[in-house]
Amino acid sequence: MELRPFTGTYLTDPAAVWHDLLRRDPGVHYAEDLGMWLISRHEHVREAFADPESFGNALTLAPVYEMCPEALEVLARLDVPPTTAAADAPVHTRTRRALRAAFAATAGRVEAWYGPIVRRRVEQLVSGLARRRGEVVDLVPEFTAILPLLVVVDILGVPERDVSRIRGWADGQIALVWGHPEPAEQVRLARGLLEFWHYCQDLVARRNAEGSGGDDFVSRALRHRDGRDDVLTLTEVASMAFNLLVAGHETTAGLLAHALDQALSVPERWRWLAAVPERLPGFIEEVLRYGPAIDGWLRVTRRPVTIGGVAIPAGARCLLLIGAANRDPAVFTEPDRFDPARPALRDHLSFGHGPHFCIGAALARLEADIALRRLAEAIPGLRLADGHVTAYKPNLAFRAHRMLPAVVDADVRAV
Template structure:
């Protein structure tokens, strides 16, 4: 069986487009003029201030739109995004990892060589049910379990990176490159039992997969990224195969998963263990990296916020929850309709890809009071959808919260005068799904109180232009 994506047939089992709904795919749905629009997620204001685009969608009288530039239906209201996340019978997960553009033949030929089986991130029931059960049994996913099992790892890695940043006193550092993107990756490598020497290439592979699937690379870049993705998958296969030949006594995730399967492919196959590791190496750190970057940007861009974190660590969980709502690391996620679905008065045919705009849903005034105001003390923050909802709720949510809380508290303790470079304007990598900062340049001021300048920053910073 095959799945048709943008006119291309991709076989089931290919990690970049896993599974296939039972209904055929409609390539050109009939769309009313009112619902048609262009989202333009790879250019313009979407790369600097996506909230303006979300606000425009939420202000329109039509509640469901069709993005002609993407060939996708767009859900932006909280009620509808929540409904789509929760209704697994109508909105399938099979094409979550399918590219959002038409891939060139050369790259497609490489991608079709990937044989990673579907697991949790891009599978529907019954495969999703079985593999998620395995993940819940082998990957700590509740607050107490995460604190007990992963807390020491997180604290050690946070201390290492905070010390390294603090040692750059008086300099400008890119907090994305040297802290927010690095910390979650090191933690997930420790959890999987991957050596530090592989950090750089895994980071490149993970970033490459995100660009290949949800970005808009040119044909030459598609070929390069497709080959890198294949190399990434082979690395994960080798990692699991080597672990399987050992004694399996380790406390790392791969050893736990191999013990869990107990040699029974009906429970979990060795290839599925490799596929789960493959997914964790991307999803396990990119979402937390986004939370940290968005949180630090908010903490350092408004007077008093960094001071409050330094003075009152107990306030950090509420602050981070609002950071999740205000700037989700994944602000758009994909589903495919398994049958005709009527939502917001619009009937979406079967086999249609849908973009669930989490970022817009988190700013819906029908759900949140003053949605465009960052307010850590708001009462309605728990209604955000940044970790999803329903059967695919992010299994790493507790770990992300723990990492971000410890990181912000310890960074504020060590560098009370940390501040963004004056004039910094946020910009993001072009992507439909992941909202990743390009950089976050900050002055490392150890002695100054938060918000106070005790010394001028360097005039230049490699790679940064205000």
């Protein structure tokens, strides 16, 4: 079979393709066009996430198509050491420990360390939007994509003047690795990635030279390192910053866009949320299940494995279809119904599962809660612009909205 992720149905209505894969036994299929195994059922996706001895992360961040020689030449100079998302044990165990020391991952710690940052950035953006009464604004560049970027930049202690460059590099990395750009574009994006990597190395070298007394992520990682390369090398600190700057914003940007799309496409829903903000956690969880910001994530087999009765050889790339697993009727009744009141809301796999479980899950949940709460309070009449049709950027992993035009209206319009 073929998935054809960059054209046709998968680009506009991925759920139709997921249902087809789920229905066809045994739910594990080889996609000829990608040269990858597609794993679709909840049980099997969870099993693969939980088994790092069989399903490794070494190629998780490697491009999904054959790159042109010029782009490969540039990428050959990208000497980023694998940490967390791209590493297997024992490097993963060591770098994950460092990440847990320097980055807040539990709800309580996230609120204490990052709550004030998130509230300040949300206030800045929402008050700017609220002033534009009557205008149509594209919520993607003006809210959903910029908020998580500003937050992660503050968390890492990166100067705000660098935000637009980082945004270009990070968007470029997502398109280069999981998209399908033309050769000339591949070269341009690969050069950008190299610049981004040098930027992160400089950031860490400067912070190290200045002394690491701050409470930003880089300073905390340097203190955890305490000058010992066996704990973490300086280049590994830079690699973690490099990954966090992308993982920390492109994902939550997707969550916010999917949430606003769901909330605003049914006008009563926005009012329903604004009236009782305590409904938000359940709503956000259902958005995570229904429209995951990352709906496919890669693994490579480290030995021959059998999953769902299908034998997969060693060294094969596998796409864990999180989006399909989240619509598996074996786990979710009426999976196509968006229902924030469904039981076992958190059974989705949108943050992965097992030893690589997303370190930023609590931050993403907090950010979405604060952002939607404040937006609904300040602009209760916010609504999607007439005639808007949802379209996504072509990508194998990140399901990102191209735009989300909305009318800024303080008054609630009768429906």
